[in-house]
Each structure stands twice: as structure tokens, then as C-alpha cells.
Amino acid sequence: MNDQITTDPSKPAQRMRAGSLTLTLAPWIISAVFLAILPQIFTNNSTLTIMNQMSITIVFALAYNMLLGQGGMLSFGHAVYAGVGGFAAMHIMNMSDFFASIPLVVLPVFAGLFGMGLAMIVGSFSTRGAGTVFAMISLGVGELIAACSVIIVAFFGGEGGVSGDRTYAQPFFGVEFLQQIEVYYLTAAWVIISAALMYLWSRTPVGRMANAVRDNPERAEFLGYSARWVRFYSFVASGFFAGVSGGLFAINYEILTEENLNTASSGVILLVTFLGGVGYFFGPIIGAIVFTLLQTVLSLSTELWAIYAGSLFLATVMFFPGGFAGLIMMHVAPFKLGKLRLLIMPYIKTLIPAAIGILGLAALVEMTFHVRHAAAGDNEMTLFWTTFDSHSLIAWAIAGAVTLIGLGIARVTAPSLKEAWDEANTAGGAS
């Protein structure tokens, strides 16, 4: 799972088959086991709910990256496919006779098929080009379908959305999915299956050609492949898995609304995918986890979460365009050279003061916000488990000093980190 798609290091099959098979399977098995035992550690429902939300976002982000990362197609309206898949799943839930005859676990397949069907229709005219034309068509279609959600009430249920009850499905080996934990296992299973299928897709001829078309559509045409059709297949496959994520959403929340279709959701998934890193298969997984935590957990702690999230995005784009995955993979070279330990001390010297400085800055922001918006006379605020008077000069002096000193130290030690980094990436020498 961790190997880079763009440079497939697979050795000739006959030489490495047995070894590489174990190697390929290992991350999957570990992930599956991990997901299976997780509920033993965290038993409360809200953690499960948040994990389910993460899983849904993971499937969606991976599906989105089939377009952006692997196919080079930038879509501004991909929420539509997840949404339509989800709405279809809700309608199936509400067809009591049919729904009672199928187990709930297969519902995402139906959702996927609907997402795929819509992708086939839209893809038939949008995949002629990549670039701006594709992006703007996706934007236009996204806006249109989102607008339809309040106009075509019969299917989208207006702004109230469509709701249903998952427990009316045929019991699956006696499980009726009444409890959150049961839904958790269903979602977890689907995450593994979908991720595995999407990974395998990237290893098939059409998946490989998606990369080729992304890099150089013209050259691909002169290899016998129609760039348009390659894009179309990627688009349709992506629509299927987006639909699956919509189906999982339907199972988890038992309601779909306009929010599942709108351009804000489409924008979010673009950010999630990019934050994680489009260059690697596992990038979107990290992006989905980090973003869900930001959105759900950080927003429990501060009203200003969006400012921090926005700053994080800007910083990522400006300094680590490879996303988190790129950041991690940057360390593969030093690791292979056996020089990773050279980086430990410089990292401690720079990153810890930097983190403290940034926290100090966040404290200043929070204090400004508190002074401006809290009730008159309510000067007490709690930050990082400390309660203090937000109007006192000393609190400001401390926060300011922490910020300045933290960032100052980071600035002073940054050059030696750079040196260490260069050293760690150079073969040979003292190691």
C-alpha cells in the first residue's frame, strides 16, 4: 500500500512473486486486524461515529484521487456522484419489500451502481479533455445537480432530504445493525474492500494507462489508447466508488440532504485529497483522517477551527505540495541510506520550538477572540488546561513571549536542520 504509484518498483513477476505477495498483503492484513480490534480499545459510540465518518471520507477521497492523482482530472463537482449514490440507497431503504429481501451489507453496491450510472452519463461528454474544460464542466454539472436537489423534490426530498431506517433490511447472519458497533464493522469491511479494489484497479492495464494519459495524453494516443476512453473508464470507476461512499453515508446517518451534493462538499473532498497527498495511493487516507479530526474534534475545542484548518491548507500547499504522504515519503531516501537517525536531533531542536511557537500564536488568536466576543466581565478563559484572565497584561506577555521565543529558536536552528537533511539524503559519508 505504501509504494508509490508513479514509480512502480515491481520486479519481474517470476523472480519476486512469492516474496512480493506477502509484502503487498502485509499492510492490508495489518489494517484489517487493526480496524477489527479498535472497538475493543475505544468503546464509546461517538468515537465509533467519528471513525465511521473517517471511513466514509477515506473511500470518497480514494475515489476522488482516482481522478485527480491517477487520472489528472480536476473535478469541482464530485460530491454529486457520492450524493446521488447515497440518495439512491435511501430510496432503496424506503422500498420496504425489496429492502427487506436484501442484506444491508450489499446496499453500497447499489449506491455505487447509481453513482457509476451518473458518471457514465456525465463522463460521455466531459472526459473529452482533461484541463480546464473538464474542470469547468464538472463545476457546471455539480452546480446544476446541487440546484436540482431543492427543485426536484420527488428524488432529493427538498432541503429536508430523504431519510429511512437501515434496520428494515434482511438481517445479515442475525445482525440487524441496531447498534453503532455493528455499523462500524460493516463500514470498516467496506473500507478495506473498496480500498483494495481501488488499489488493484491502479494495477490493471486501464489503471496504468490512466497514469500515462495523465502525464502525456498525446503520447498515449500514439500507443493505441484513446485518451478520452481511458479518462472515461477512470471517471466511471471513480463514480462507482464515490457512490459506495454515499451508500455508506446512507447506512450510517440514515438521511441524505442537499449538503451531500453541494459544491462545498465537492471542494472539501478536493482539499482532503490534496492535504493527504495526491501522488501516493495512501495519501487520501491520511488526508481523510486528519480532516475529519480537524472538522469534528477541533471544532469541539474551538470556534476558530476553520481559521486553523485554512492556515494548515495554505501552509501545506506552500511548503509541502506533496501533502502529508509526500512529507512521509521524503524520509524514505534517508531511511534507505540508513541515515534517518541523523535527523532526529535537528528535528527535536527545530520542530518542538516551532510547535510551541505556533501554539503560542494560536493562544494569542484565541485570546483576541475571547476579549472581543466573550461576555462583559467574563474575563476568565481556559486554554491548554490553564485558566487565566484574558484581560491581564501578564497573560498576553506570556503568550507573546512563548510565540516569539518558540519561533525564534526554530528560525535559528532551521539552517542546521537543512544541513542535516542534505547530509541524510547524500549517499556515503559517515554513517
Added chain:
Amino acid sequence: MSTPALELSGLKKSFGKAEIIRGIDLSIGKAERHAIIGPNGAGKSTLFNLITARFAPTAGTVKLHGENLAGLEPYQINRKGLSRSFQITNIFPKMSVFENVRCALLWSQGYKYSFWNLVSRSRLLTEGADAILEQINLLERRDLPAGTLSYAEQRALEIGITIAGGADVIMLDEPTAGMSNTETDYITDLILKVTAGKTLIMVEHDMGVVFGLADRISVLVYGEIIATGAPADVRADPKVQEAYLGAALEAEH
């Protein structure tokens, strides 16, 4: 006489008012090595692009093995056995060298748009790609991203991609442009080796390469072929000498 591999008749192309290709008739036989030469701006690359349907011709026809290619897309022409390289290096820079070649093999090995096969599971694909890498001497660079190769290596890779699909008509657009003498010799040998038994059509500026490789030469000047024939005949043709060759030839020999 058997059907020519490639036959152009009355081919014309205009961009707006400018007529770049002014009616070309040319027939290239099977297994012939044909070079197209001419001064800058004569329309050589445009001619290539017309043949491979990168541009649509204003008038005239292109026939491959007797079959009219009008209205076909580049990928359809490629499937009929015509493959080309580009003047500006045109590879998949982010993919590994091995994958570049493997992608070129996919269609000819019948994988089409399949999503039920795993590429790494096919011994034929892997062996085929490795065989081509060996031919173009890039086996050592197999797992590097193609974008990190040296210029000459990228040109070699481009030729490798062009021949990998097993096309019997190979078109190379200035394969040695911008190379040093040793690199040029290396590529010339390579071309000789990999195009054995195939029809080769190339545009080339380096007269050493042209006269070393070509069975026949066409001279393109201002969108028209002013001479076609064996290297010696073309060299002797006064029209050619007047238009283009004279100075260059004297400088070379």
C-alpha cells in the same frame, strides 16, 4: 507491385491563408527506410502530423497498406500498425522507464481497457518490456522515473516506446536532434537495430545519419517534394543542391 506501406496523394494543409503543405504525392514501400529532409520551415513536422492524424489535412489522402486513414483518430491509426516518435521528447516523465515501455506494449498484447487483469501478473508483458529495454540498453535504468534520464537516454526510450507496440511502420521525427556525435552514432546504431525488417520514415537534419540510414530520400521545400530517390541520386540532383543541400553537403564531405 505490392501495396506500398504508406502512400500519400495530393496531400495539402493550410493554416488560415498560409499553405504549409502544397500537395504531396509519395509512396513508401514495405521495409524501406525513407528519410525526409529539407530546410527549416519546409513543413516536415507538419507532414508527420498529417500522416498520424494529429492535424486533419485540408485535401488529399493518406493510405496505410492501401487503407485510407481519413477520419481516423491517432489511436486508431496506431492500432493499424503505424507508430511515431516526436521531435520534442515525448515520454511519460513521472513513470518509471520500465512502465513507459510496458504501457506501450499493453494494446498490442491485447489488454485494451481491461480492468480484470493485473499488469504485474503477466509474464509476457514483463518479459516483453525487459526485452525492449535490453534492446535500447536501458535495463540498468529500469526503475528510475523516466524524467530523470539523460537527454540521449530519453531519446532512446522514446524510440523504445515507439517500436514496442510492434508497429511495422515506424516514423521518427528528428531522433538525433541536439545530440553530441557519440550520442548520434549510438542512436543511429540503435535505429538500425530496432527497425530491421520494418518500414522506417524519418525526418532528420543530420546528413550523416540520413545518408547512413536511408534507402531513399525525399527533399521537402516549401511544402513540396522537389526530389525523391536514392541518396546518391538526390545528392546529385541540381535542384536539391540549389535549394538546400549544396552548402551543407560540401561542409560535410
Added chain:
Amino acid sequence: MDLILVNLIDGLVTGLLLFMLSAGLTLIFSMMGVLNFAHASFYMLGAYFAYQISIALGFWMGLLIAPLIVGVLGAGVERYGLRRVHQYGHVPELIFTFGLALLIEEMVQFVWGKNQMPYSVPEILNFSAFAISGNSIPAYKIFMIFISISIFIGLLYVLTKTRVGMIIQAALSYPRTVEALGHNVPLIFMGVFGVGTALAGVAGVIAGPVLGTFPGMAFVLGSIVFVTIVIGGLGSLWGALFASLLIGWITTFAKAYNVKMESILNAIGFTTPENMDESMLRDLWSLTSPQIADILPYILMVLILIFRPAGLFGKRTQ
């Protein structure tokens, strides 16, 4: 008949306002290839800055100063943000502007709060210029038309008559060649970005009092600016003008007249189903033009992209 005239004027105001945004965006987009998602955010900043300045120095100083501040900010964003991201390619650039738009909205809320700002039309323009059969045309609208047209003429003059304009025009079509000729393309980019955002700022200053100054004003405007430049054709100022006016009029007229889908369907030979509640298509039948007025530009854009990817006035596709 009178109402048509009134709607023409209203549509003109909407269209010209849109043009002030799309003019800057089309220059930025076609020169630098950046889909600047933060463009509408600069429009919002224009309105907020002008509001803040108008409290202290009055509306006119706001009109003068706010766009300058926005322009300088825009140039700064190009210099210290976009230029850095530029090397990574277009998608990171786009994500950058996307994140910037989010951040600007949050910052605006942080500074000014989440409520509507009481930014209003200056007293001197707060009267009815004239009325057409009971529909008054506020003097402020005439003022908006006047400002937008002056800006268009000014822009046209700079682009066609000055040396800088020539270079910009050349850079629109052949960015690399212009660089090869020794012009400082990064400086031109920064300048164009600054001027483009300043234009958006002007639009914000004059639209803020009538369309409302609130944190969602950038989002409401949303992607319609992109739609405009895509319909008009990338890099074409005339295209941007034409598409802006087209969108202004289409949306105005669609809202002003209640055209029912039922009558259209009846006119082309379908009969209204007897029992509407049973029909799956009931929502289609009951559709009216004001309901879909704001999505008409998107429909238009998709159709144009399918049949004429270069846009109405465009010469090249991206």
C-alpha cells in the same frame, strides 16, 4: 414594455458589476493559468475595507482607498504566495487560492464578526434618479453604471494604447515568447494580479451598499465569475464583457417574468398530466423561470464547453 426597459437597466447593472470581477479574472487566468478561487474574496475585502474607511472618512475616500489596499494585498499574495506555489503546477495553485478564499472569509469574520455590516449608499446618491411607470431607478445604480463603464474604457485604453498593455496582450497569448524577449514576466504577473484584484475591490466597494456586506458575500457570488470568463472565452476582454452582460440580462429577465415550464411543455405538444401528485415528473412541470434563473448560466456554460470549448470569443483552449 416599460418593465422591459427597467429590466434592461437592472440587468446592465448586474452585468457590469460582474464584468468588473471577470475582467480582472480573465486577465489573471489567461496569463497565469490560475483559476483564482479567491477572486470573489477580494471583492468582499473591498466592501469591508470601504465600509471601515467610510466610517472614518466617508464613502468617497473608501472608494478611492479600499481598492488600492485590495490591490496591494493581491499583489502581495501573488508575490509571496502564488509565485512560490507556481513552480508546483496548476493544481496546487488552485488549491492555494481555494484555501486563501476560506481563510479570508474566516479572517473577515474574526475581525468584523458574523453579522451584516450597516454599509450603505452615501446620502448624496440616495435618491431616485428617475422613475419608469412607478419603478424608481436609484441614482446609485446610475452611478454604478458610470463607474463600471469608465473602468472598462480605462482598461481598454491601457491594454490597446499603452506599451504595458501591448506587453500584457502579448503575454496573454505567448507568455514564453514575451519572457524570451526580455520582459520581466514575474513583475507583469504581479502587476496584473494586483490590478485584477483591485478591480474586484472596486466592485466590492460599489456593490457592498446594495447587495449587502456580510461574510457570505464572496460565496454567494461564488463560481459565477468563472462561468462568465469561460463563456466569454479565456483571455478575451470583449468576451468577458459580452458574457457578463449576457448573464446579467438572462438572470434578470428570467427572474422578472414567471415563465412556467408547464406552458413551455404545453407549447411543444405535451399535455399536462391529470394527476400531478402521482407523476414522478411533477417537479419538472411546476418549474418556473425564477427558480432556475441562477443556474441558467451554468447550463449555458456546460453547453458551450461541449460544443465550443474555446468559449464565445476565445481563440484558444487551455
Added chain:
Amino acid sequence: MKKFTKLGAVSALSLIIGASSAFAETIKVAFIDPLSGPFASTGANGLKQFEFAADYMVNDKGGLLDGAEIEIIAFDNKTSPKESLIQLQVAIDQGARYVTQGNGSAVALALTEAIDKHNRRNPDSRVLFLNYAAVDPALTNEQCNFWHFRFDANSDMKMDALTDVIAANEDVKKVYIIGQDYSFGKAVSDAANSMLKAKRPDIEVVGDELHPIGKVKDFTPYSRKIIASGADAVISGNWGADMLGLGKSVIENGFTGPIYTYYAAGSGMTAAFGETGKGIIRLVSEGVVNPSPSPEATAYYDAFLAKYPDANIDQTRISNTIGMLAAAITEAGTADDVVAVAGALENMEYDSIWGSKLVMRPDDHQLIQNINVSAHTNEGVKYTFDSSDYGVVKESTVEMASADIATSCKMKRP
């Protein structure tokens, strides 16, 4: 490394969630409303009023039962149904047995349904839904359930009061109805049409239309139609930027008659309307702030202003919600058994400090109360809105409005 990220993330997660569940002494009311995003101002304002009401009415007086205090826990749902459902789960895990929400009927519908399912599936951790502002009639009709209580009048009841006032106004001959294109806008339009027809058949509805919600940049074309139709009065259920945009545009383009609204006050709107809205904007709501209905109300508002000088009480129903909840908990003698508390709430009669008797109707859990129509003005305003000189002053009252309004609710009791 994926595993480690996830592990770290999850431990951080349980830290944050677990941190606040350590205390069990308080009665937790989860406030699930937007605190970020476009509707954050309404949500943040509501939160202040809830926190103040809990402190002023309960905690400062020694709490409930054996001194348990009411704790308002805020959850930011970003006006998203999905986020609301996640936050609901977190709230339940933190021990909240009372959930309150008001902004957005879509969210309310999602919540009421989720709470109904949750209570069925998890009888050990049942919760009550105290809806303080979502006015979609469906919530107390076809979508009603035992766990949901509405403390605001629903949109039909408000329209009933509004049309009573319009019917009494002889100058109104032609009415234009305009609203946002979604269920609430449609409900307003339907109710206005049928009620006007019943009460004043001579009034002509000269226009009845819906516009896309939150998407209209410029309301001028709509204003033109309204003026061209010759309407004497406009009825609109718009809220937020759509209300301000519509109102300003209609007035700017020459309309002088009354505009009857649901939500044209507070959240910056009163200040933004300012002089232009005077004598034109009318507002239907429960509760009266000007003139102050009782000395208790004056004391309450003054204490609120002392704490939040820049805020205003634009939702008197919030203190009603807390007051009635406190009374019900006291009556039931428990805060944990929500079925008993719900039983106490049903049929409760309560005297609001805002000048009305309140009755929680057991058939559909809809609060019956006086409904007022107020005018936007700067004359006789003691408690202004938005730190401006303007506010709303009561013009007329409909006593116990729609007390006999029909409901299609078939309540299933546990």
C-alpha cells in the same frame, strides 16, 4: 505509518471527548447549532441567551433537585445535518440527556428522526429534543414524536396571527407573497394563501413566488415585479441575507407598504435596515421586549445586557425553554428519566415573564402561546437591537394563537 497516525488521532479523540464526561453532577443540555459558517451569528447569539438563561433562572438560584446545575454544552453543527448527527452522538456520550437546536428545519428534521431511532435502539440513554426555533409544521405533524418539544410557534401558527393582523388592516387589498424555495418558504406561502382566503376573501394575492435559497445576489428583479403588481403589502418568510437583500431592494426601488416578515430583526439586520425600514418592516414573533411586559422581564434583560452589552434578546423563547425544562425536572423529581420529564412537560402551564401564558399541548408537543406583531422603529424602543438606535415595538397581540389548530400527529408513547 497509517496505523500510527490513526492510533494517535484516536487517542487524541478520546482524550477530548472523555475529558468533559468526568463530571456527572450537572444536568447537561447539548446546544447543537451553527457556531461557524454563514449562520454562525444566529447560533452564537442563541448560545449566549441559553447560557444566560441557565445561569440566571436556575444556577444562580441554587440549581434543581439537590442543587444540580444546568450546563449548556455547545456543539458546532455548521448548519449541516451530517455534523449535527455526529455531534448528537458525541453529546449523548458526554452524558447530555437534553438536546436543543433551532437553526434550520432540515437539521431539526434530521435530529428528531435520529433521536427517535436512538431512543428506540438505546433505551438506556434516551434523550429529549427541545426545539427552540425550527418552525417547520411537519415537526409537530406528520414527523412528530414523543421526544420532540417545540417552544416556538410553528410557521402556520405565526401565519395565523399574521393574517389576523392583515385582515384587520383595511388598507391592504393586494398582497404579494415571496419566499425561499424550500419547505419552509412553501409552508409560509400555502398558509398565507389559505388563511387570507378564509379571513379576507377580498384580498387579492397578486404574486406568490419562491426564489432559490441563499443564491440570489440581487433582488432587484423581484422588487420590480412586486412594485409592478401594485401590492399594498408583502409577506415573506425569508431569513438571513435573503431577508435583508429582499427588504432593502424592495424599499430602495420604491415600495412603501408594510412588509410582514418572520425574521427581519437582530443579527445585524435591524442595524442594516436602519432608517429605511422604519414604518415598513413588521415582524411576527412570540414574546415582547418593547414595551417591557413585566418587571421581571426588565430585570432579566438588564442583567443580560450587563453581561453581554453588544448582544440582544431576540429569542425570548429560549428563557421559556429553560424555565419549562427546569419546572418539568422539578416536577418529575429526576433529570435522568427523560420519559418522566417529558410527561411533566406535556400539558404544562407556565407563566412566561415575556407576557404570555404557555401551554405545552400534549397531542403534538407544540407550545401554545401569545403571538405578537411588532414594527421596526426607533421610537419608544428601550431595548434596541444590534447596538443601533432601532428595535422592534409590539403593535398587536393574538392571544393564545391557534390554540385549536389541527394536528395530524399520531403520538406514539413509550
